[in-house]
Amino acid sequence: MSNYHIKNLEEYYQVYRKSVRDPETFWEEVAEEHFVWRKRWNRVLHWDFTKPEIKWFEGAELNITENCIDRHLATRGDKTAILFEPNDPNEKAQHISYKELRRKVCQFANVLKEKGIQKGDRVCIYLPMIPELAYAVLACARIGAIHSVVFAGFSASALATRINDSECKMVITSDGSFRGNKTIDLKGIVDEALESCPSVTSVLVAKRTQTTIAMKAGRDYWLEPLMEVAYKDYVPEVMDAEDPLFILYTSGSTGMPKGMVHTTGGYMVYTAYTFKNVFQYRENDIFWCTADIGWITGHSYILYGPLANGATTVLFEGVPSYPDFGRFWQIIEKHKITQFYTAPTAIRALAKEKLDYVEAYDLSSLKVLGTVGEPINEEAWHWYNDNVGKGKTPIVDTWWQTETGGIMISPIPFATPTIPTFATLPLPGIQPCLVDEDNLEINGSPANGKLCIKFPWPSMARSIWGNHQRFRDTYFSTFENKYFTGDGALRDNTGYYRITGRVDDVIIVSGHNLGTAPIEDAVNEHPAVAESAIVGFPHDVKGNALYGYVILKETGEVRNHDNLRKEINQLITEKIGPIAKLEKIQFTPGLPKTRSGKIMRRILRKIAHKDTSDLGDTSTLLNPEVVEDIIKNAL
Numbered sequence: 324m325s326n327y328h329i330k331n332l333e334e335y336y337q338v339y340r341k342s343v344r345d346p347e348t349f350w351e352e353v354a355e356e357h358f359v360w361r362k363r364w365n366r367v368l369h370w371d372f373t374k375p376e377i378k379w380f381e382g383a384e385l386n387i388t389e390n391c392i393d394r395h396l397a398t399r400g401d402k403t404a405i406l407f408e409p410n411d412p413n414e415k416a417q418h419i420s421y422k423e424l425r426r427k428v429c430q431f432a433n434v435l436k437e438k439g440i441q442k443g444d445r446v447c448i449y450l451p452m453i454p455e456l457a458y459a460v461l462a463c464a465r466i467g468a469i470h471s472v473v474f475a476g477f478s479a480s481a482l483a484t485r486i487n488d489s490e491c492k493m494v495i496t497s498d499g500s501f502r503g504n505k506t507i508d509l510k511g512i513v514d515e516a517l518e519s520c521p522s523v524t525s526v527l528v529a530k531r532t533q534t535t536i537a538m539k540a541g542r543d544y545w546l547e548p549l550m551e552v553a554y555k556d557y558v559p560e561v562m563d564a565e566d567p568l569f570i571l572y573t574s575g576s577t578g579m580p581k582g583m584v585h586t587t588g589g590y591m592v593y594t595a596y597t598f599k600n601v602f603q604y605r606e607n608d609i610f611w612c613t614a615d616i617g618w619i620t621g622h623s624y625i626l627y628g629p630l631a632n633g634a635t636t637v638l639f640e641g642v643p644s645y646p647d648f649g650r651f652w653q654i655i656e657k658h659k660i661t662q663f664y665t666a667p668t669a670i671r672a673l674a675k676e677k678l679d680y681v682e683a684y685d686l687s688s689l690k691v692l693g694t695v696g697e698p699i700n701e702e703a704w705h706w707y708n709d710n711v712g713k714g715k716t717p718i719v720d721t722w723w724q725t726e727t728g729g730i731m732i733s734p735i736p737f738a739t740p741t742i743p744t745f746a747t748l749p750l751p752g753i754q755p756c757l758v759d760e761d762n763l764e765i766n767g768s769p770a771n772g773k774l775c776i777k778f779p780w781p782s783m784a785r786s787i788w789g790n791h792q793r794f795r796d797t798y799f800s801t802f803e804n805k806y807f808t809g810d811g812a813l814r815d816n817t818g819y820y821r822i823t824g825r826v827d828d829v830i831i832v833s834g835h836n837l838g839t840a841p842i843e844d845a846v847n848e849h850p851a852v853a854e855s856a857i858v859g860f861p862h863d864v865k866g867n868a869l870y871g872y873v874i875l876k877e878t879g880e881v882r883n884h885d886n887l888r889k890e891i892n893q894l895i896t897e898k899i900g901p902i903a904k905l906e907k908i909q910f911t912p913g914l915p916k917t918r919s920g921k922i923m924r925r926i927l928r929k930i931a932h933k934d935t936s937d938l939g940d941t942s943t944l945l946n947p948e949v950v951e952d953i954i955k956n957a958l
């Protein structure tokens with residue numbers, strides 16, 4: 324029996340039971356089988372969820388890029404590691420071999436060193452989906468610098484917050500980025516952000532759009548000339564298994580984003596293991612994950628997981644709608660993609676378009692389809708299954724989080740029978756449970772509760788950068804001795820899990836996690852605004868959209884004040900980014916509050932959902948008349 328390539332459900336259960344009976348032996352086997360360690364571990368696992376303190380492969384030493392690149396050279400030197408598909412379909416795709424990837428990463432590593440970056444320093448990467456993004460990430464890992472990739476759709480202010488939180492010494496960016504028919508001035512955004520980032524001493528700028536940009540002498544450097552003269556070899560820094568590999572920010576329920584800290588050894592083992600298993604990866608497959616490397620999905624399943632397996636991974640710069648809605652399907656045909664991993668939002672958006680876009684292309688190379696980031700509704704699942712998978716390609720609905728580092732609950736293709744909307748069963752090594760209102764674990768099934776994980780897994784985040792207490796409070800204090808995911812879930816009587824959505828103030832819009840607090844803070848900065856509350860409501864493409872209730876300082880007849888709505892959304896775009904814009908803005912004289920002054924979001928959510936037949940217990944409500952008014956004027 325292999326821990327990989329599980330062939331049927333019975334074998335899954337065998338592997339799963341083994342992994343739970345003795346997790347340490349299970350993960351030790353995986354770690355021994357597949358990687359280059361410079362020094363072996365003294366202990367597989369040490370954990371204490373009360374502190375919390377989690378250590379995997381303690382005492383081991385390695386460099387993740389040696390495992391993702393150098394290790395493959397003997398057998399796969401000329402194999403394509405990264406297949407870059409540009410935004411413009413008329414621009415040639417680039418096949419970057421493992422050999423070439425090594426050279427680029429080594430050169431980049433030397434550039435970083437020359438600019439004074441040392442092991443442990445933080446480097447912010449703010450780049451479009453171009454090969455330099457992959458080189459930058461891997462070059463940081465090669466020298467032991469901690470990368471913090473910030474999605475290049477975030478605004479200057481959001482970028483500055485993230486740079487300052489982890490005191491990055493350097494920013495790596497480009498002159499601009501192409502997205503569909505738009506060109507975005509990335510360097511301009513970086514310049515604006517850096518006005519308030521004292522820790523940054525240098526900026527590397529890759530050339531992509533040939534836009535004329537300002538270069539600040541002594542701070543900004545074009546990347547290419549430095550790469551050209553840089554030495555083509557770099558001996559990888561030897562890292563401790565528990566040394567931080569990267570920081571990745573995710574929204575939380577307070578204003579400050581959480582810099583999730585992921586470490587080296589366990590993250591590598593788990594992403595490599597899950598990549599191989601969940602996508603049933605075989606040599607010569609061409610794997611395409613459409614996420615951006617600015618999110619965890621891109622970190623784990625565009626870069627580290629596939630490269631650790633010596634796979635060919637596609638890096639797509641563009642968007643699904645450019646030059647037309649057939650772009651994804653055209654790329655699948657062109658590169659003979661075998662595994663395709665995308666977000667339900669993209670599927671819903673493409674399902675709205677004519678079927679001709681899909682039918683025009685040969686998708687017969689596909690073996691496995693995946694989804695991630697939000698629940699997939701039944702209709703979208705069937706559309707994907709029927710039109711893309713042609714009814715014969717298993718769909719893996721993968722549930723996981725920035726914090727978990729890798730896929731946690733997912734079918735295994737050809738082994739786990741799938742049911743639309745169910746992420747199905749925990750992967751080997753993962754021990755989920757459901758907890759009820761009284762904080763007790765629910766043992767039987769079917770059951771509905773808050774989803775927790777009872778036992779550590781190798782790729783779990785170890786902390787929040789600079790705020791371990793917040794890490795503890797957010798994830799380990801709600802339920803004793805358990806990691807709390809923030810999600811609700813249902814477990815059916817066969818043990819399958821279906822994720823029902825967030826149970827906190829995070830709203831998932833088009834697969835992006837948005838905390839309501841930072842958006843409310845942005846809205847409240849508008850001079851006309853006194854207070855606001857934001858909730859989510861169902862949206863047929865985005866999954867959820869945002870509904871803002873806004874109290875103005877000067878009341879008056881402003882219910883249809885469209886200019887004000889535009890200004891508020893403009894402010895949100897500046898403070899956070901366009902992904903956080905409000906779909907609906909209702910101006911209201913008040914917000915429903917409890918006697919202790921807490922906004923009753925439950926009521927606002929019901930109104931946004933147009934479900935006001937039963938508002939539940941309103942006995943603690945201070946101002947019931949406001950609710951009437953909000954219902955009457957709801958959008």
Ligand code: PRX
Nearest residue numbers: 695696697698720721722723724725822836
């Ligand atoms: O609510 C869950 C939802 O996305 C959240 C994690 O978001 P993020 O940290 O941005 O990571 C997304 C990519 C891994 C979860 O708490 N989520 C993720 N995958 C699914 C999902 N909800 C339902 N089904 C999924 N497959």
